[in-house]
Amino acid sequence: MTGFLQVFLDGLSLGSSYSLLALGLTMVFGVLGLVNFAFGDMIVWTAFLAVELTSIGLPLPAVIPLTLVGSVALSMFVGEVVFRRVGTQNPLSLLLVSFGLSLVLVALAVQVFGELALMFPSPTALNTVLQVDGLQISMLSLVNVAVAAVILAALFVLLNRSRLGLALRATAENARTARLMAVRPKSMVRLSFAITGVIGGVIALLWFMKVGTVTPRSGLDITLKAFIALVIGGLGSARGAVAGGFALGFAEAALASWLPVDLRGLQQALAFVVVVILLVLRPQGIGGRLLDVSR
Amino acid sequence: MITLRLRADRDFGRVPFLLSIASPVLVSLVVVLAVLSLGFMLRGQKDEIILVFGINALLVVALQVFVGSTGIVSFGHMAFMAIGAYAAGIVSLPVGLKAALLPDLPGVLKTIELPMFPSLVVAMIAAAAAAAIIGPAIVRLTGPAAAVVTLGLLVIVNQVLRHAKELTRGTQTFSGVPKTTTFAWVFSALVLAVLVAALFKWSSAGLKSRMARDDPLAAETCGVNVTMARLVPLVLSAALTGLAGGLWAHYLTAFQANSFYVAQAVPVIAMLILGGATSITGGMLGAIIVSTWAEITRFLEAGFEVGSLHLAAPRDLGNLTLGLALILLVTSPASRDHGAERGDAEPCPACSADWPSSGDPELEVERIAQALRGPVW
Amino acid sequence: MPEPLLSVHGLVTGYGPNAVVEQVDLSLCPGESVALLGVNGAGKTTLVSTIAGLNPLWSGSMTFRGDTVTKAGPEARATMGISLCPEGRQIFTSLTVEENLLIGATPSRRRRPAATAAQVQERLARSYERFPILKERRHGGGGQLSGGEQQMLAIARALMSAPELLMVDEPSMGLAPAVASTVYGLLRELKREGLAMIVVEESSNRALGLVDQCIVLRGGRSVLSAPVGELPDHATLLEVYLGSSTSEEVTS
Numbered sequence: 001m002t003g004f005l006q007v008f009l010d011g012l013s014l015g016s017s018y019s020l021l022a023l024g025l026t027m028v029f030g031v032l033g034l035v036n037f038a039f040g041d042m043i044v045w046t047a048f049l050a051v052e053l054t055s056i057g058l059p060l061p062a063v064i065p066l067t068l069v070g071s072v073a074l075s076m077f078v079g080e081v082v083f084r085r086v087g088t089q090n091p092l093s094l095l096l097v098s099f100g101l102s103l104v105l106v107a108l109a110v111q112v113f114g115e116l117a118l119m120f121p122s123p124t125a126l127n128t129v130l131q132v133d134g135l136q137i138s139m140l141s142l143v144n145v146a147v148a149a150v151i152l153a154a155l156f157v158l159l160n161r162s163r164l165g166l167a168l169r170a171t172a173e174n175a176r177t178a179r180l181m182a183v184r185p186k187s188m189v190r191l192s193f194a195i196t197g198v199i200g201g202v203i204a205l206l207w208f209m210k211v212g213t214v215t216p217r218s219g220l221d222i223t224l225k226a227f228i229a230l231v232i233g234g235l236g237s238a239r240g241a242v243a244g245g246f247a248l249g250f251a252e253a254a255l256a257s258w259l260p261v262d263l264r265g266l267q268q269a270l271a272f273v274v275v276v277i278l279l280v281l282r283p284q285g286i287g288g289r290l291l292d293v294s295r
Numbered sequence: 296m297i298t299l300r301l302r303a304d305r306d307f308g309r310v311p312f313l314l315s316i317a318s319p320v321l322v323s324l325v326v327v328l329a330v331l332s333l334g335f336m337l338r339g340q341k342d343e344i345i346l347v348f349g350i351n352a353l354l355v356v357a358l359q360v361f362v363g364s365t366g367i368v369s370f371g372h373m374a375f376m377a378i379g380a381y382a383a384g385i386v387s388l389p390v391g392l393k394a395a396l397l398p399d400l401p402g403v404l405k406t407i408e409l410p411m412f413p414s415l416v417v418a419m420i421a422a423a424a425a426a427a428i429i430g431p432a433i434v435r436l437t438g439p440a441a442a443v444v445t446l447g448l449l450v451i452v453n454q455v456l457r458h459a460k461e462l463t464r465g466t467q468t469f470s471g472v473p474k475t476t477t478f479a480w481v482f483s484a485l486v487l488a489v490l491v492a493a494l495f496k497w498s499s500a501g502l503k504s505r506m507a508r509d510d511p512l513a514a515e516t517c518g519v520n521v522t523m524a525r526l527v528p529l530v531l532s533a534a535l536t537g538l539a540g541g542l543w544a545h546y547l548t549a550f551q552a553n554s555f556y557v558a559q560a561v562p563v564i565a566m567l568i569l570g571g572a573t574s575i576t577g578g579m580l581g582a583i584i585v586s587t588w589a590e591i592t593r594f595l596e597a598g599f600e601v602g603s604l605h606l607a608a609p610r611d612l613g614n615l616t617l618g619l620a621l622i623l624l625v626t627s628p629a630s631r632d633h634g635a636e637r638g639d640a641e642p643c644p645a646c647s648a649d650w651p652s653s654g655d656p657e658l659e660v661e662r663i664a665q666a667l668r669g670p671v672w
Numbered sequence: 673m674p675e676p677l678l679s680v681h682g683l684v685t686g687y688g689p690n691a692v693v694e695q696v697d698l699s700l701c702p703g704e705s706v707a708l709l710g711v712n713g714a715g716k717t718t719l720v721s722t723i724a725g726l727n728p729l730w731s732g733s734m735t736f737r738g739d740t741v742t743k744a745g746p747e748a749r750a751t752m753g754i755s756l757c758p759e760g761r762q763i764f765t766s767l768t769v770e771e772n773l774l775i776g777a778t779p780s781r782r783r784r785p786a787a788t789a790a791q792v793q794e795r796l797a798r799s800y801e802r803f804p805i806l807k808e809r810r811h812g813g814g815g816q817l818s819g820g821e822q823q824m825l826a827i828a829r830a831l832m833s834a835p836e837l838l839m840v841d842e843p844s845m846g847l848a849p850a851v852a853s854t855v856y857g858l859l860r861e862l863k864r865e866g867l868a869m870i871v872v873e874e875s876s877n878r879a880l881g882l883v884d885q886c887i888v889l890r891g892g893r894s895v896l897s898a899p900v901g902e903l904p905d906h907a908t909l910l911e912v913y914l915g916s917s918t919s920e921e922v923t924s
């Protein structure tokens with residue numbers, strides 16, 4: 001029973017990170033059709049920003065908001081300068097462009113920060129591990145879950161209870177008709193990149209506080225996780241992204257604790273195997289239709 | 296797309312058919328000569344460069360067979376290359392070395408030591424078999440989901456290779472493969488691949504594939520089995536990629552699972568985009584440009600002396616420039632105008648203040664390709 | 673002669689290299705309504721989409737309430753009070769019925785005060801009063817409505833911005849005659865309330881019963897433009913409509 005609860009806790013913590021990742025991707029996919037291969041690398045750049053801000057002596061309470069602002073700025077900049085210039089909403093062109101962007105971001109990061117891993121600022125308070133009845137959970141995991149809950153709730157309210165959210169969903173479904181309701185697709189794309197930027201900033205902080213170090217090549221792992229969660233959930237569905245993220249989180253936690261030790265290295269592969277099987281059974285993913293695209 | 300459809304719809308006589316196959320073969324030969332002379336000028340180490348170029352060209356032709364006839368961009372073809380390389384390596388490793396390096400090889404694998412040709416055949420078969428197994432999952436999807444799953448394939452194969460210690464030495468370097476890849480092997484493989492690709496393209500199976508790519512529904516109503524129409528090019532393309540893997544193994548002699556991962560997929564995809572997804576000739580040109588550029592950047596990254604100064608380009612210059620090229624190629628006004636010209640693509644609302652795009656993923660690959668490729672056939 | 677609400681001069685537009693609508697003139701006073709008739713492919717949808725701003729004008733000009741809007745985008749025109757109920761209804765199926773209505777209420781108004789939350793609620797209530805069925809289904813998905821209900825939702829959504837000009841593209845398409853009559857009953861009511869309208873139909877006596885003016889498009893050109901009272905007899909109309917005889921313009 002304790003074992004099961006422990007897996008549940010671990011899964012919850014992992015799953016909340018993965019849901020945020022998948023949500024970040026799905027927001028932009030909904031309105032622009034972009035599955036952003038460079039998402040992880042943008043998060044890495046944001047993490048480097050946090051490292052740099054810390055190294056010039058800023059305290060964490062100042063680093064956090066500045067990092068978020070930086071992340072939003074980066075995301076909107078990339079959206080404006082790279083992705084909107086593609087001139088089409090075609091997923092394949094956009095995917096290829098994001099692939100190119102990923103290369104550029106990694107190469108530039110290697111150039112600027114070097115190949116060596118840099119320490120990520122991580123307050124000791126967050127690294128304490130709470131022990132209750134044989135269960136272990138780190139403060140950081142709790143923070144992770146709490147932050148994810150807040151963001152999910154905020155996004156839910158935004159998408160379902162505000163005109164802006166309605167406009168975003170309407171654009172995702174049918175941009176042309178949404179324009180007749182005075183909704184500018186351009187603004188919606190900007191909005192989605194801004195939201196993704198916030199999510200990316202939060203992930204950058206939480207993810208690398210957990211990992212402890214950041215390298216220019218850390219992004220691929222993040223992107224892969226986000227992709228798996230996204231595809232499990234079904235492209236373009238916000239609800240699906242959340243479901244997919246938690247599904248991946250629980251699956252990983254279960255695999256980590258119940259898989260024979262000599263198969264541990266196959267975790268990611270097994271996760272993808274699950275995705276493949278799932279997609280064969282249900283090509284549209286398990287997602288609901290919250291931010292669905294009819295395309 | 297337009298060119299293709301017109302060519303295919305017209306009654307395609309024997310002479311034009313032969314011509315259309317002869318022209319990529321000819322181009323590949325011309326390209327070989329060009330590379331020969333170029334390699335000569337560059338370093339004097341012409342053999343190395345030419346072999347690498349040949350294998351790259353083989354890779355891009357193989358990838359084209361799949362992308363061109365299904366409209367699915369694969370990020371995962373390196374997986375087939377890895378499988379081909381390991382398969383060729385395992386069956387051709389000298390028995391003496393096997394006892395030392397791979398003591399746990401199962402059964403007959405332990406005692407065989409195949410020469411070049413059969414080992415390449417094994418590489419092709421292994422990759423094709425892998426494609427046949429994983430294929431049904433990939434071909435059920437389209438668009439970005441399919442691309443993500445091909446990436447998943449690469450991750451799966453990478454981790455399995457790193458894990459199957461008995462066969463691959465896990466994360467350790469797999470070494471001792473006989474260095475038997477020669478100019479003759481590479482370029483006969485390339486010509487073979489070009490021939491197979493061209494024959495497939497104009498075969499009834501190839502036409503069915505392109506039909507399923509352009510309009511799966513319509514194809515289905517015409518009695519085309521869409522799954523098979525995508526699976527066949529996948530298996531064919533995997534076999535050719537496996538062949539490239541085998542040649543690569545016999546060229547490098549030592550490699551690891553991570554020698555075939557996302558980073559290695561990049562140049563091949565760049566070649567494909569540069570050359571066009573459907574034109575074999577274009578793919579060849581893409582291969583030559585990207586391979587040459589890779590050589591130049593490697594040279595620059597290593598640095599050189601100017602007088603007493605040691606100049607070196609930034610690390611990762613190759614990837615940086617490839618990435619930039621990829622972005623610029625797809626976002627270039629040329630590739631946009633091309634679509635608009637045809638009247639079916641309106642610019643997207645999110646991009647200018649304008650109108651929604653046709654949003655047809657399969658068309659779009661063509662459009663990118665068309666805008667950029669050189670002569671068609 | 674009051675100042676026209678909408679006036680279009682020499683409008684030309686099309687897709688890719690092909691002009692689809694050529695040299696169309698149209699003028700509409702407040703409260704007036706016009707039927708836009710023509711066979712399939714005559715360019716009716718293209719014309720109203722262009723007036724709504726979805727397609728750019730290749731040449732010609734357009735003013736609305738005295739403002740030149742030739743270059744304005746659809747968002748700007750929507751906020752000025754032009755509303756299009758598009759062909760095929762284009763209901764947002766991933767939004768609920770109520771959300772479909774809410775998205776129709778454009779928040780800002782050029783030269784008119786923005787709709788306040790109270791106004792939006794008022795309009796919502798008004799829509800539900802007009803279409804009780806929408807109220808019943810308001811939390812259901814927009815895609816779960818029947819064709820007739822979707823048409824009502826589309827019109828209600830177009831009305832949520834309190835437009836001054838309502839354009840309805842083929843309101844009776846695919847509807848049973850009884851349902852089409854309901855829809856026209858509603859349009860008549862809107863006309864009585866003083867709303868200016870452009871009603872697109874392929875051919876419909878219903879439409880002619882509703883409007884003051886009639887324009888027939890053929891091959892993208894306006895081949896007949898006349899007040900309903902001065903329309904030629906049935907046979908001539910048919911001829912103009914189908915272009916069975918000469919194609920010179922008939923104007924009364």
Ligand SMILES: Nc1ncnc2c1ncn2[C@@H]1O[C@H](COP(=O)(O)OP(=O)(O)OP(=O)(O)O)[C@@H](O)[C@H]1O
Pocket residue numbers: 687688692710711712713714715716717718719759874
């Ligand atoms: N998106 C488009 N791209 C290219 N051509 C188009 C497009 N939409 C319409 N057309 C062409 O423009 C012409 C007019 O089309 P339009 O839809 O305006 O006709 P319509 O009068 O509304 O016909 P219907 O009664 O069938 O709705 C047709 O010949 C059509 O082929």
Ligand SMILES: [Mg+2]
Pocket residue numbers: 716717718759841842
């Ligand atoms: Mg129409």
